[in-house]
Amino acid sequence: MAYRRVVIKLGTSVLTSGSKKLDKAHMVELARQMSVLMKAGVEVVLCTSGAIAAGREHLSYPILPDTMAHKQLLAAVGQSQLILAWSQLFSLYGIYVGQLLLTRADLEDRERYLNARDTINALISSNIVPIINENDAVATNEIKVGDNDNLSARAALLCDADLLILLTDQKGLFDSDPRKNPDAKLIAQVQNIDDSLRLLAGGSGTALGTGGMATKLEAADIARHAGIEVVIASGHHENVIIKVVNKEESVGTHFSAIDSPLESRKQWILAGPAAKGCLVIDDGAANAVINQGRSLLSKGIIRAEGEFARGVTLRIVDTQGRTLGRGISRYCAKDVSQICGKHSDEIETILGYDYGDAVVHRNDMVVLDC
Numbered sequence: 001m002a003y004r005r006v007v008i009k010l011g012t013s014v015l016t017s018g019s020k021k022l023d024k025a026h027m028v029e030l031a032r033q034m035s036v037l038m039k040a041g042v043e044v045v046l047c048t049s050g051a052i053a054a055g056r057e058h059l060s061y062p063i064l065p066d067t068m069a070h071k072q073l074l075a076a077v078g079q080s081q082l083i084l085a086w087s088q089l090f091s092l093y094g095i096y097v098g099q100l101l102l103t104r105a106d107l108e109d110r111e112r113y114l115n116a117r118d119t120i121n122a123l124i125s126s127n128i129v130p131i132i133n134e135n136d137a138v139a140t141n142e143i144k145v146g147d148n149d150n151l152s153a154r155a156a157l158l159c160d161a162d163l164l165i166l167l168t169d170q171k172g173l174f175d176s177d178p179r180k181n182p183d184a185k186l187i188a189q190v191q192n193i194d195d196s197l198r199l200l201a202g203g204s205g206t207a208l209g210t211g212g213m214a215t216k217l218e219a220a221d222i223a224r225h226a227g228i229e230v231v232i233a234s235g236h237h238e239n240v241i242i243k244v245v246n247k248e249e250s251v252g253t254h255f256s257a258i259d260s261p262l263e264s265r266k267q268w269i270l271a272g273p274a275a276k277g278c279l280v281i282d283d284g285a286a287n288a289v290i291n292q293g294r295s296l297l298s299k300g301i302i303r304a305e306g307e308f309a310r311g312v313t314l315r316i317v318d319t320q321g322r323t324l325g326r327g328i329s330r331y332c333a334k335d336v337s338q339i340c341g342k343h344s345d346e347i348e349t350i351l352g353y354d355y356g357d358a359v360v361h362r363n364d365m366v367v368l369d370c
């Protein structure tokens with residue numbers, strides 16, 4: 001086997017086969033493929049969407065106000081139907097499943113993160129498939145991951161997978177949205193996720209999907225920085241899961257893992273807490289940070305955006321608004337607005353204290369491919 005531990009994310013588009021209901025005939029086929037791999041010794045973690053779609057189906061497509069509470073109602077009803085379906089379908093292959101419903105808050109809190117990891121490891125070592133979805137019924141916007149592409153990437157980091165497979169309704173990442181451009185070409189291999197690639201990835205083409213290719217690229221970027229390979233492929237391609245895991249043929253879009261994965265602290269900065277604001281930096285600072293591996297000093301900061309305390313994760317952006325990276329700020333927003341553009345030696349005089357020369361130290365920063 002080419003891979004030891006695999007996270008497989010199934011989008012609503014795959015689970016419903018483009019209809020308004022769960023396509024159980026297709027779900028059982030996917031369960032079969034996963035069971036084949038498990039019997040061959042591959043450890044499988046499933047990240048499944050589909051709760052909201054299943055909720056609508058179970059309640060016979062009620063006309064509800066488009067509010068958060070009603071989406072949560074649908075997710076609460078649908079999640080139990082979804083896990084019931086998976087439990088029944090995997091049981092046909094003699095496999096038990098265990099459910100983990102997570103929010104961003106679970107992944108940001110170190111103790112809950114480690115607990116979730118222990119649970120996943122315990123399930124895997126008992127040959128039970130951990131099945132993960134966002135806990136939509138309780139998650140508010142503030143504590144949501146928001147889409148299962150990002151959730152599956154975080155799950156892949158959490159459980160130390162070596163492959164993340166994102167299955168969807170397209171053959172992979174195309175050079176434009178194939179729903180809008182019939183001449184769009186499949187991109188078979190991606191070495192670098194940069195802004196030009198991000199521009200190709202649009203939102204969801206359907207009312208049921210969340211995020212489209214844009215969130216799949218975000219997920220791929222998080223995973224590959226942690227040394228995890230990623231494949232985006234069609235959930236309806238014959239034997240897709242088995243072929244990808246066995247590297248039998250080139251299926252979908254393959255993203256190489258970064259050779260020297262980030263140490264776990266930096267993985268945490270990249271995939272952990274939501275960015276609470278941003279630091280806009282000048283060209284000189286951008287060059288120092290990107291090309292020279294330097295810390296971010298106050299002198300190169302043009303302004304701070306958002307309200308944030310010291311110790312929170314921020315985006316670092318250039319003057320054109322491009323995200324260059326993420327890092328933990330040693331100063332709060334109010335402090336940064338007073339010291340930006342000033343030399344580090346002046347910090348103590350201006351603020352009356354200082355927390356070090358760097359606003360974002362190199363060790364607290366992850367630079368992205370631009």
Ligand SMILES: Nc1ncnc2c1ncn2[C@@H]1O[C@H](COP(=O)(O)OP(=O)(O)O)[C@@H](O)[C@H]1O
Nearest residue numbers: 011012013168174176202204205209210212213
């Ligand atoms: N460059 C692109 N390549 C492929 N698909 C794209 C691209 N840009 C946007 N999309 C859209 O992304 C959709 C898949 O994402 P989404 O609807 O969220 O599905 P899922 O439920 O599988 O997550 C496709 O149906 C397609 O319309």
Ligand SMILES: N[C@@H](CCC(=O)OP(=O)(O)O)C(=O)O
Nearest residue numbers: 012049050051052147148210
């Ligand atoms: N958690 C939601 C799915 C969110 C989501 O990202 O959906 P999708 O884009 O279809 O993978 C649900 O179970 O309905």
